[in-house]
Amino acid sequence: MTGGSQNYILETRGMCKSFGGFQAVEGVNLHVAQGTIHAMVGPNGAGKTTCFNLITRFLDVSKGQIIFDGKDVTKRGASHVAKDGLVRSFQISAIFPDMTLIENVRFALQQRRMPAMNFWGSAARLSVLEDEAMQLIEHVGLGAYANQRAATLPYGRKRALEIATTLAMEPKVMLLDEPTAGMGHEDIERITEVIRKAAVGRSVLMVEHNLRVVSELSDRVTVLARGQVLTEGSYAEVADDPRVKEAYLGTAA
Structure with a gap:
């Protein structure tokens, strides 16, 4: 360029x-x-x-x-630079093995969109992020595993989940x-x-x-x-x- x-x-x-x-x-x-x-x-x-x-x-x-x-x-x-949009994948630390994929991505969205909200807040308050979390999971090809525990995923799909949680931080x-x-x-x-799709935009x-x-x-x-x-x-x-x-x-x- x-x-x-x-x-x-x-x-x-x-x-x-x-x-x-x-x-x-x-x-x-x-x-x-x-x-x-x-x-x-x-x-x-x-x-x-x-x-x-x-x-x-x-x-x-x-x-x-x-x-x-x-x-x-x-x-x-x-x-601060992560919040500005310069995000390294492991910065999220949101791959929790005992949580489902959708819970992992929803929590990453919460970090970005609702930083003051208590993690243990009501399911109703967190559910507003459910649709967006599902979209991100489907974007990285993991839609069929959304309700599985992250620990059950093979290594390659865990890396895809990591990319989904990174995308939840809205990186530039x-x-x-x-x-x-x-x-x-x-x-x-x-x-x-997955990387090719994640790079769009x-x-x-x-x-x-x-x-x-x-x-x-x-x-x-x-x-x-x-x-x-x-x-x-x-x-x-x-x-x-x-x-x-x-x-x-x-x-x-």
């Missing part, structure tokens, strides 16, 4: 993070365009998770800026950290489609090791190596870059 910074929903400008004498992230400039799926990839130890923790404010930035929706959020707390940017990790082929296909930033998933979903890819941006472009562009092959394989192709 071309154009000025007004097209970017999320930017980092010279973002750095050091732990003592170790520079984990150095000068990362990231540009996530409005309405796109942007992947962040790189070999182990490249700094991807640290970048996620900085962007979602679980870690403080040593140097640089984070701009979200046109505002500097570098100093804002994790809960949804951050997904290795959404297909540990999944078999069938679950990967299911979650890939919002932006997604994801860390993902499965490069086939990255190639199918991503509009733009940023490659990190040793805490720095190695290159950025379409999947085809970065996959053909000799520096990327060297970072992954250890030798230039």
